[in-house]
Amino acid sequence: MALDRRPRASEGRILVLRLLPWLLLIGLIGALSYLRLLDLRLSPLRAQARTLLEQGIALTGSELADLSRSALVLGQMPAIGVAAASADTSAMASALLAHARASPRHAEISWIDENGQERVRTEHLDGVALLATSGTLRRPAQMPWLTHFADLLPAEARFSPLGREGGRHTLRAASPVYDAGGRLRGMVVIQHDLQAMMARLARLQQPALDPLRLYDSEGRAVSIAEPQPLAVRDPELWRVMQEQGRGRRELDAGMWHFQDFLPAEPGPGRLALQPWFFLAHVPRDSVEPLRLASAWQCLLACTAAFGLAVLLVRRQRRTEVERERLLADLQTNHRALAEAKAGADDALRRLRQLQDELVQAEKLASLGLLVAGVAHELNTPLGSARMTASTLVRRLGEAERELGAAALPAPVARLLERQRAGLDIVEHSLERASQVIRLFKQLAVDRGAVERRRFELDEVLQDVRRLLVPRLGSEAPPRPVPVSLHIASGAGLVLDSYPGPLGQVIENLIGNALMHAFDPPPPGLMQGSIRVLCRVDPADANDDGDGDRRDELEIEVIDDGCGIDPLVLPRIFDPFFTTRRGRGGTGIGLHLCHHFCTQVLGGRLLVETCPGEGSRFSVRIPLRAP
Numbered sequence: 001m002a003l004d005r006r007p008r009a010s011e012g013r014i015l016v017l018r019l020l021p022w023l024l025l026i027g028l029i030g031a032l033s034y035l036r037l038l039d040l041r042l043s044p045l046r047a048q049a050r051t052l053l054e055q056g057i058a059l060t061g062s063e064l065a066d067l068s069r070s071a072l073v074l075g076q077m078p079a080i081g082v083a084a085a086s087a088d089t090s091a092m093a094s095a096l097l098a099h100a101r102a103s104p105r106h107a108e109i110s111w112i113d114e115n116g117q118e119r120v121r122t123e124h125l126d127g128v129a130l131l132a133t134s135g136t137l138r139r140p141a142q143m144p145w146l147t148h149f150a151d152l153l154p155a156e157a158r159f160s161p162l163g164r165e166g167g168r169h170t171l172r173a174a175s176p177v178y179d180a181g182g183r184l185r186g187m188v189v190i191q192h193d194l195q196a197m198m199a200r201l202a203r204l205q206q207p208a209l210d211p212l213r214l215y216d217s218e219g220r221a222v223s224i225a226e227p228q229p230l231a232v233r234d235p236e237l238w239r240v241m242q243e244q245g246r247g248r249r250e251l252d253a254g255m256w257h258f259q260d261f262l263p264a265e266p267g268p269g270r271l272a273l274q275p276w277f278f279l280a281h282v283p284r285d286s287v288e289p290l291r292l293a294s295a296w297q298c299l300l301a302c303t304a305a306f307g308l309a310v311l312l313v314r315r316q317r318r319t320e321v322e323r324e325r326l327l328a329d330l331q332t333n334h335r336a337l338a339e340a341k342a343g344a345d346d347a348l349r350r351l352r353q354l355q356d357e358l359v360q361a362e363k364l365a366s367l368g369l370l371v372a373g374v375a376h377e378l379n380t381p382l383g384s385a386r387m388t389a390s391t392l393v394r395r396l397g398e399a400e401r402e403l404g405a406a407a408l409p410a411p412v413a414r415l416l417e418r419q420r421a422g423l424d425i426v427e428h429s430l431e432r433a434s435q436v437i438r439l440f441k442q443l444a445v446d447r448g449a450v451e452r453r454r455f456e457l458d459e460v461l462q463d464v465r466r467l468l469v470p471r472l473g474s475e476a477p478p479r480p481v482p483v484s485l486h487i488a489s490g491a492g493l494v495l496d497s498y499p500g501p502l503g504q505v506i507e508n509l510i511g512n513a514l515m516h517a518f519d520p521p522p523p524g525l526m527q528g529s530i531r532v533l534c535r536v537d538p539a540d541a542n543d544d545g546d547g548d549r550r551d552e553l554e555i556e557v558i559d560d561g562c563g564i565d566p567l568v569l570p571r572i573f574d575p576f577f578t579t580r581r582g583r584g585g586t587g588i589g590l591h592l593c594h595h596f597c598t599q600v601l602g603g604r605l606l607v608e609t610c611p612g613e614g615s616r617f618s619v620r621i622p623l624r625a626p
């Protein structure tokens with residue numbers, strides 16, 4: 001389980017990493033889509049707000065235009081001019097009263113003389129236009145708004161700031177009065193009642209919006225009742241309105257569209273007029289459902305898009321994994337193919353080697369059989385000759401004793417002496433010939449002729465060591481360089497084989513190294529060494545491809561002597577080949593070793609050598625002989 005979890009976790013990490021850019025992209029597109037969608041949904045509300053503002057401005061504009069016109073008409077009316085010039089208050093009163101009756105929303109119309117004294121005033125009481133009594137006429141101090149009309153120009157109508165009198169919103173408009181001689185004779189001031197206009201403003205409606213609001217230049221609500229001025233209630237909005245004049249502000253709490261309004265266009269020499277402001281409010285309740293709907297729509301679309309991305313990425317990843325798997329399979333197959341080819345090449349090489357060895361073995365075996373056959377044939381006559389020679393020697397001795405050596409004539413004694421010497425040479429030569437024949441006969445030794453048993457390798461190695469010690473000891477003939485012998489332990493290695501031939505092979509190989517490897521020694525060598533190493537090759541390491549798999553024992557006899565000349569090497573296993581002919585070599589030793597290894601022990605005898613560096617003879621035999 002623990003093993004499974006790790007690849008799955010890393011697979012999960014890969015998917016997450018691949019999905020991350022998608023997530024960001026979809027998130028970004030989702031956010032932009034949300035804004036665009038919301039914008040589209042809000043645009044009808046914005047249009048409503050603009051319409052409401054335009055309606056309010058149009059309505060107010062026409063009302064103020066009427067008022068301005070009325071003031072101008074009164075200011076320039078000739079009857080009023082004449083009445084003012086003659087200070088005829090009754091003529092003035094009748095002129096103003098006539099106008100007041102025709103304009104019920106002009107709450108008051110006053111004539112104020114050039115000294116700032118109110119001289120005539122009409123009022124409306126219960127819808128009836130009346131003249132104010134002379135006792136109620138105002139002095140300049142009672143008319144603070146007069147300051148706004150101080151510098152009226154000819155043919156100008158000017159508004160005072162919005163005011164509140166008797167709980168009603170009022171606005172004054174004034175126009176100067178001149179007499180026929182062009183002298184200023186005061187002004188006509190109309191106090192206009194805005195309640196009707198406010199009621200009409202309040203009736204302007206758009207389905208999703210609050211009623212339109214009108215603010216004076218101080219931020220006080222005019223069209224509807226608000227406890228605090230806008231400048232106090234929402235200073236930020238008020239600041240933006242004043243700065244921008246016209247625009248919109250959209251917040252979570254709703255949308256505000258505003259536009260400033262100048263009651264009259266500024267003219268040359270006039271005081272700068274403070275603008276009023278119209279404000280259309282789209283309440284949160286109208287905006288919120290649109291926001292929610294847009295958000296949900298975008299969220300759903302993003303979720304669907306992300307789901308699609310997950311499917312795509314997973315599919316792409318699956319394809320990738322499959323491709324990687326196929327690639328890995330391909331590589332594995334490629335490796336297996338390469339290994340199989342190497343194995344086949346190796347098997348072919350070993351086969352060729354075995355073929356060569358077989359040819360060599362067969363050649364040597366037939367040569368050995370020939371030699372053994374000849375030896376066998378020579379054995380009998382040689383035995384007769386040896387017996388005859390020894391009989392002749394014995395009879396010659398008997399004859400000498402019978403005749404008495406001293407009594408023999410000198411020529412006879414010399415003849416007998418020479419014959420004895422001759423017979424000694426014959427006997428000695430026959431003895432040596434017999435030894436060689438005995439050796440040759442060993443070439444006929446087969447598995448039936450030697451003892452087979454289970455034995456420990458060390459047992460054989462101990463015997464070899466015992467036999468060779470005299471040849472290395474102080475009594476041994478002197479050598480060109482001292483030679484050390486190291487034989488590894490074979491303890492624990494048990495064979496079911498032929499201990500006699502195996503011992504003979506190892507002894508021969510060590511004997512050869514002693515005899516040939518260090519005489520002469522390679523240049524510079526002060527101390528020669530001969531090592532015998534043993535190891536077991538398990539069955540699978542020496543599979544020769546023929547299906548016959550056995551544990552194999554390898555015994556190596558290694559010397560660091562002069563090595564074998566490449567010209568000599570191909571012949572060293574041939575019978576009678578020696579480089580020491582006449583100096584104690586018969587050339588049968590390696591041939592015999594080869595014979596024992598291949599024909600008796602069921603193995604092989606291999607040699608590697610390098611001139612000047614030494615030789616390595618390897619005996620490879622099965623632990624269990626065939």
Ligand SMILES: Nc1ncnc2c1ncn2[C@@H]1O[C@H](COP(=O)(O)OP(=O)(O)OP(=O)(O)O)[C@@H](O)[C@H]1O
Pocket residue numbers: 512513514515516517559561562563564568572577578579580584585586587588589590591615
């Ligand atoms: N370890 C060795 N180093 C160098 N030459 C070697 C070695 N072993 C064998 N030879 C060469 O191989 C030849 C053949 O060896 P082989 O044992 O058959 O004959 P031999 O030793 O000369 O005579 P013998 O019949 O007494 O053994 C030798 O004459 C020698 O030239």
Ligand SMILES: [Mg+2]
Pocket residue numbers: 508511512588589590
């Ligand atoms: Mg030899």
